[in-house]
Amino acid sequence: MASSADETAKTAERVAAAATSGRSLAVRPLGVAAVVTVVLIAIALPFVMSGFRLFQFTQVLTYAIALLGLNLLTGYNGQFSLGHGAFYGIGAYTTAIMIDRWDIGYGWTVIAAGIVCLIVGFLFGRPALRLEGLYLALATFSLALAVPQILKYFEHWTGGSQGIVLSKPKAPFGLRLTEDQWLYYLTLGVAIVLFVVAWNLLRGRVGRAIVAIRDNHIAAEAMGIDNALYKSVVFGVSAAYTGVAGALSALAIAFVAPDSFNILLSITLLTGIVIGGFATISGAVYGALFVQFVPNWAQDISKAAPWAIFGVFLIVFMYVMPRGIAGFLHLVWIRLTASAVSREQGR
């Protein structure tokens, strides 16, 4: 059974490769160049930006990690979650409590936040297997509603609604960086690692299985994919990504409180993946830029009704770019390369 699935997958890969080979030779190096350019710009940012702007971009990076996590689950695997703000909160509190209570090095706490959320996500994913589509969305919604109150209940650990105040980590090894610069680089490093891991995961056999479950779970099952296991593992990994993002945001903001992880956060994350580009990796970055900066612009445009302006932005984006920013850029890219190719052929 497994070997036949391998066969099928291999065939599919060959077919896909054949279909794209026409472009891929010309496009791939350019794609790589684009990614390298973006990373280089990201590395250069701290030298040209003020502390405040850098803090905003640190937020963008943490959002990007969280959005990537949610996109793994919702975009690629087809499981809807309205509750990822809860994992973001759990990650943030894991870090805050470990630093505040036990004085553990913050680097370890970020890893711990990922592991805690992996376990919580996996355990939540098991029973949630029975729920599909909207029902799963509701179940996760309840998680997002419950977590802020649960946090208040365990006041001894979480500080109740008062929250926990942290200190910003200083740059290690005598690096001459400000706290903002160091946090930015830390977040950037974690983000790059997690993006590479996700890319690696999705482009291979595992990725195809994840997508196959989304597209047709009966067919996927028939091909020997263990739906239950895959779905709960994806849930866990997705939660882990979001938890790490929450942990990094707790470090950057140096404060956690239940009010920080309200239901709006979960909805913001979902907005981010749809605007950024459903089931795309780069979409996480675009979506993060959107959810970080567009509400601020909306406020600059109108103090009286910032959310109305934000709503207009949302509708315009959805209308102009129905497949998200990533889908739109991809389309533009294809047009450009296609016209280049046709020009070459014409000559």
Place this chain on the structure above:
Amino acid sequence: MRLFTRFTALLLVGGLATLAGAGAAAAQTVVGVTATEIKIGNTNPYSGPASAYGTIGKVIGAYFKKVNDEGGVNGRKINYITLDDQYSPPKTVEMVRRLVEQDQVAALFQTLGTPPNSAIHKYVNQQKVPHLFVATGATKWNDPKNFPWTMGYQPNYQTEGRTYAAYVLKNVPDAKVGILYQNDDYGKDYLKGFEDGLGDTAKKLIVMKQSYEVTDPTIDSQIVNLKNSGANVFFNITIPKFAVQAIKKSNDIGWKPLHFLNNVSSSLGTVLKPAGVESSRGLITALYMKEITDPQWKNDKGFTEWVAFMKKYYPEGAIDQQENAFGYNVAILMTQVLKQCGNDLSRENIMKQAANVKDFELPLLLPGIKINTTPTDHAPIEQEQLAKFDGEKWALFGEVLDAVRK
């Protein structure tokens, strides 16, 4: 070529001037102040769950506009920059960092909410930015030793709780107290003050404590439980929405305790009238402000001036919303601090003057209540007076109580 050199020279001069300007500014460390203006930063929840409070940020802006129209403070206009933080602490951090690092405000003023202010407490003190008259009743803002740049404004919840406890001990010999409180800092601060005030007798006197979450739809069952506990004193620690429910429900089920309503919900317009004036008769609260919906102030000078101000500068604001009076009062206090600063608007001096307000009266505080601060006392208002609702207005009784406890 000639043109080019001239252009370069111009650039050089311009650059040098900028550098010199920056140097001068750094030397005097007068951030956010020019010869013609002073920048004041603020965050308020203009959207999100607490957006009802956003009107405070707006009325402050309206008052500063009035000050500017009348020539400003010592010749400088107040440039008031107010941003929406949605009552979400991460957003507050972002917005306050923008105000401090990008907009370069001279001081922060009336940032609203306990969690939002907690999130920036350490940051503003590290940056040494005056963090003045924060809009929250938590007790921790009065800690000048550890947080010398932060200052509260309104009487804190604990002292108010103690005021009610003192009344119970003195006037209700066979008290059996039932308490309803919101399960967060605000509720617990009141509760702590009340229990501290009762002292050793607290365990004996309090027969039941019930709590609710701010997200709960109703509190009916809590009220029924409290009635069944046999309590004859009810300390009602709820925000307006739940206060209305509590007053109505206890009346509906025929529970008539001695009912203390926390100051947070003492508005006639938003609480007592919706709950029904008959059901509200006999309620006791502690006040420090004039209740603007209370007819006894109809011809009061402070009140009529405020109404005229509202009509001219903030016509879209509601005349029956206490928050609009609150913001007006505190904006006047801020203006006073800036006046006291004279020509030295350095952050150090703004803080020094804020901690040096003496017997200053605000038009919408109760008569006899005065603002006093010192470098070791960052709690501007520490007086209150009890009042009983007589079916029409809050009838003040007793004397102005100094809530300061040593």
